[in-house]
Amino acid sequence: MNDPKDVRIRLLSWLLRSPLGLRLVQALLAGRPQKPHHHVSADFFLEMARAAYASRTRPVVWSNIFVPSELFWGLGIVPFFPETWAGLAASMGLSALGVSQAAALGYPVDLCTVHRSAAGLRVSRLFPRMDAVVATSHTCDLASQMLSNFAHAEGKPFFLLDVPQRENKEAVDYSTAQLQRLIEHWCETLGIVFDLDRLRHALHLSNKARTLALEVAMLREAQPAPLRGSGMRDQLGMLTAMFGHPSGIRYYQTLRDYTRQRITSSQPEQTLQRVRLYWMHLMPYFESELLSHLEDDLGGVVAWEEVSTIWWDELDERDPLRSLARKMVSLFFNGPIQRRAEMALRLIQRYHCQGAIHFSHWGCRQSAGALHVLRARLRQEGVPLLILDGDCIDPSNLQLGPLHTRLEAFIEMLL
Amino acid sequence: MYVAGIDIGSTSGEALILEDERIVGWSIVDTGYSSRRAAEEALDLALSHSGIERTQLQRIVATGYGRVAVDFAHQQVTEITCYARGAYFLHPQVQTVIDIGGQDSKVVAVGAGGRPLDFAMNDKCAAGTGRFLEVIARALQLSLPEMGDWALRAKQAAEISSTCTVFAESEVVTLVAEGATREEIVAGICRSIARRVAAMAARVGVEPPVMFAGGVARNCGVVRALEEALGHPLIVPEEPQIVGALGAALVARDGATT
Numbered sequence: 001m002n003d004p005k006d007v008r009i010r011l012l013s014w015l016l017r018s019p020l021g022l023r024l025v026q027a028l029l030a031g032r033p034q035k036p037h038h039h040v041s042a043d044f045f046l047e048m049a050r051a052a053y054a055s056r057t058r059p060v061v062w063s064n065i066f067v068p069s070e071l072f073w074g075l076g077i078v079p080f081f082p083e084t085w086a087g088l089a090a091s092m093g094l095s096a097l098g099v100s101q102a103a104a105l106g107y108p109v110d111l112c113t114v115h116r117s118a119a120g121l122r123v124s125r126l127f128p129r130m131d132a133v134v135a136t137s138h139t140c141d142l143a144s145q146m147l148s149n150f151a152h153a154e155g156k157p158f159f160l161l162d163v164p165q166r167e168n169k170e171a172v173d174y175s176t177a178q179l180q181r182l183i184e185h186w187c188e189t190l191g192i193v194f195d196l197d198r199l200r201h202a203l204h205l206s207n208k209a210r211t212l213a214l215e216v217a218m219l220r221e222a223q224p225a226p227l228r229g230s231g232m233r234d235q236l237g238m239l240t241a242m243f244g245h246p247s248g249i250r251y252y253q254t255l256r257d258y259t260r261q262r263i264t265s266s267q268p269e270q271t272l273q274r275v276r277l278y279w280m281h282l283m284p285y286f287e288s289e290l291l292s293h294l295e296d297d298l299g300g301v302v303a304w305e306e307v308s309t310i311w312w313d314e315l316d317e318r319d320p321l322r323s324l325a326r327k328m329v330s331l332f333f334n335g336p337i338q339r340r341a342e343m344a345l346r347l348i349q350r351y352h353c354q355g356a357i358h359f360s361h362w363g364c365r366q367s368a369g370a371l372h373v374l375r376a377r378l379r380q381e382g383v384p385l386l387i388l389d390g391d392c393i394d395p396s397n398l399q400l401g402p403l404h405t406r407l408e409a410f411i412e413m414l415l
Numbered sequence: 416m417y418v419a420g421i422d423i424g425s426t427s428g429e430a431l432i433l434e435d436e437r438i439v440g441w442s443i444v445d446t447g448y449s450s451r452r453a454a455e456e457a458l459d460l461a462l463s464h465s466g467i468e469r470t471q472l473q474r475i476v477a478t479g480y481g482r483v484a485v486d487f488a489h490q491q492v493t494e495i496t497c498y499a500r501g502a503y504f505l506h507p508q509v510q511t512v513i514d515i516g517g518q519d520s521k522v523v524a525v526g527a528g529g530r531p532l533d534f535a536m537n538d539k540c541a542a543g544t545g546r547f548l549e550v551i552a553r554a555l556q557l558s559l560p561e562m563g564d565w566a567l568r569a570k571q572a573a574e575i576s577s578t579c580t581v582f583a584e585s586e587v588v589t590l591v592a593e594g595a596t597r598e599e600i601v602a603g604i605c606r607s608i609a610r611r612v613a614a615m616a617a618r619v620g621v622e623p624p625v626m627f628a629g630g631v632a633r634n635c636g637v638v639r640a641l642e643e644a645l646g647h648p649l650i651v652p653e654e655p656q657i658v659g660a661l662g663a664a665l666v667a668r669d670g671a672t673t
Binding site: 372375379384389399401402405406408409412413 | 532538
């Protein structure tokens with residue numbers, strides 16, 4: 001192929017699959033000037049990559065981002081999240097190739113670009129081996145369909161975790177039974193040996209990371225906001241992969257210390273702070289002027305992002321499956337939109353935000369479908385909501401001019 | 416004290432000179448290929464109509480999609496803020512302002528003092544904008560100013576099902592072949608624009624009195640169709656195209672006095 005991106009894909013694919021290549025990437029990343037917690041997250045993803053690409057000792061299960069990560073780490077499985085890796089690829093400027101490959105495969109253009117890009121990157125051989133596939137039914141139904149497609153294409157077993165939309169005892173009982181069946185399925189198909197103590201340990205690690213993440217959340221109430229919203233765009237990846245792994249503790253400890261240091265030294269990451277904002281849904285994974293225009297030119301500071309929210313209660317290590325079931329069922333994206341709206345209002349108040357911005361990612365029905373309800377509820381409480389239609393994966397689908405006008409008008413309105 | 420507001424849209428550019436509370440001159444020019452050149456031209460023309468020199472201007476504010484190109488302005492402000500300010504100045508009771516320009520349309524909820532409370536914009540699709548009318552006028556061999564009267568003469572409106580300017584043009588050709596009159600087609604086009612804009616306005620919430628501004632407000636066919644779609648009478652200013660420039664001048668006046 002003549003596409004120069006293809007050369008990059010080949011190179012990246014080699015780097016990820018070769019122990020030497022991974023060491024090279026690690027050395028390159030270590031030398032890059034970045035924030036301390038980003039070094040931790042880079043190391044974590046490299047460790048995942050090493051286990052998924054280069055090593056053959058543990059099974060690799062492809063998953064959507066809503067399967068609790070504690071389950072994988074507690075069962076000795078290496079998870080691979082195509083959605084997260086599609087985001088990583090976008091941050092490296094590789095999304096165009098994934099999207100065009102998906103078009104060649106026949107995926108329609110109105111589908112979410114996260115999943116289309118993942119589908120394209122899969123056939124580009126950027127992704128690692130797959131021993132099994134799992135997906136939840138809740139929040140994003142495209143994820144389960146795409147992952148099911150992937151499993152079918154590779155001839156691997158697929159398990160759908162059916163998560164009810166209501167949060168009640170029956171839903172938790174039902175989801176617990178699903179998790180039980182999933183473990184039995186993996187013991188059978190992957191040959192893993194279930195070790196309850198190991199699973200409990202994963203929950204223990206998750207709880208410790210959760211406590212630290214809650215400390216970060218508390219520190220971020222500070223005014224001026226210590227952190228920059230655009231620096232938190234990796235949060236969804238962290239939140240969905242790190243819990244139950246020792247890196248989760250390291251990450252949130254480092255982030256907490258960094259945040260605290262920003263507050264005590266009176267050196268917020270963003271100097272111009274005129275309006276505090278609550279950011280809903282995703283942010284572009286690639287470098288774009290959207291966030292820098294908001295933050296640096298207009299002085300809009302993202303005081304809190306929806307996807308940074310620790311939504312679940314402390315996990316009960318004595319009853320791990322029920323705890324994980326509750327974590328799935330209680331996700332704020334799951335069930336009626338009112339749950340998400342009420343959480344937004346609580347966080348808007350907590351972080352003293354004057355307005356909210358919803359970034360409606362292209363093709364994401366679950367997030368944008370009920371925006372009118374969300375908007376009406378926020379308006380009822382006097383909170384203006386700006387809806388930005390964009391794409392967090394494909395830069396060619398992000399029209400900066402119109403988006404800048406909307407951001408500017410919104411800030412003018414709030415001042 | 417003299418101040419100026421300049422509104423550079425995709426199709427036309429307007430400049431307006433304000434002396435305290437009084438409009439002393441204004442102009443409308445084609446934007447053409449250069450927003451900056453259009454701004455200069457519009458400002459010079461408005462100054463000559465006002466009989467004052469540029470050096471007498473205390474402050475200039477630019478708005479519109481080409482505002483960033485107006486590098487000689489003291490400040491750039493979005494058209495959302497400027498339409499709200501301009502509409503409030505002309506009619507302090509106004510609660511909603513709808514602007515349909517050459518290539519975009521917007522709805523702004525106006526609060527106390529002309530402050531924007533909420534807004535919605537369409538700048539991605541030419542359907543529901545002046546561009547849509549231009550394309551159809553060309554297909555029907557009509558001039559833009561006469562389109563409104565043709566629409567009002569129609570006994571019924573043709574059903575335009577397409578939501579895309581390009582495909583609507585094809586649809587018009589089909590309607591002509593099927594024997595629909597030009598009056599019916601033009602009325603159908605006006606209704607199509609009105610429906611799209613009314614749907615966008617519903618997202619913001621339409622509170623009367625409603626002002627209709629922008630170049631398309633000169634089209635009486637769209638005015639009537641929009642009134643029907645919204646269920647409210649519309650206030651159309653005498654010069655609907657200069658509302659944005661007026662708002663920009665008002666923002667300039669605020670900046671000059673503070």
